[in-house]
Amino acid sequence: MAKLELKNLHVALEDGTPIVKGVDLTIASGEVHAIMGPNGSGKSTLAYAIAGHPAYEITEGQIVLDGVDITEAGADERAQAGLFLAFQYPHAIPGVTVTNFLRQAINAVRKARNGGVDNPMPVPEFRKAFLAKMDDLKVSRELASRYLNDGFSGGEKKRVEILQMAMLEPKIAVLDETDSGLDIDALKVVAEGVQQLVGPNMGALVITHYQRILNYIKPDFVHVFVDGRIVEQGGSELAEKLEVSGYEEWEVKEEVHA
Ligand SMILES: Nc1ncnc2c1ncn2[C@@H]1O[C@H](COP(=O)(O)OP(=O)(O)OP(=O)(O)O)[C@@H](O)[C@H]1O
């Protein structure tokens, strides 16, 4: 049973501009949470801050994973502790194949969990698990020997991200979706992957600004995110309401208060 707690989280850009302005959120294994909000509201900033990206500064509040405060931990430590972030815009790594990238990532986690002593997964074991997960997630075997994200289509990037998630077995996965770049097949891949993996060992936070992906992933909780804050919470019905009415209700309120 894993639990990620965001406590009064505030995040600023390097120049000090506040973007995330006090988020309280708890995600436990077995749960799918969706964060929905308009462009520029700070969703990706929140995701980066959770993952420990050095360009985003946590100015107030805490991030706690399974009771351990990781607010100050580096990105690699967080990954080793069981956090996974699927980026909105994944980077290409020319020269590093998908297979090698994954093997290194897994071995880094294994090393950290082994008190800093190398404990690489034996190659046959890695290969077996890798092939099985590729088949489960319908990732073409041809992608495995290509350089990571180099020339990949949007859908292929998503498949490989989900494959990374399946191999790394995180406790909490944060998926920052760029829905606009995804066709229905890619949406289904992400959704099925998340659905397969969420359970006693994993919870997920899915970030989106359209309800579309939520036709395929049923969120247990929906959080409406406007101007760096959660302004409303509900169940999956809230996502359907947003699809019809948009975010205007809250954005107007912001102006009235200002
Ligand atoms: N590295 C950065 N440098 C400068 N400004 C940034 C940086 N990261 C985020 N911002 C700014 O912070 C604000 C929030 O951006 P963010 O990417 O978190 O929004 P978002 O909710 O993810 O939007 P979208 O739905 O378009 O993905 C925007 O005004 C953006 O320009």
Ligand SMILES: [Mg+2]
């Ligand atoms: Mg974003």
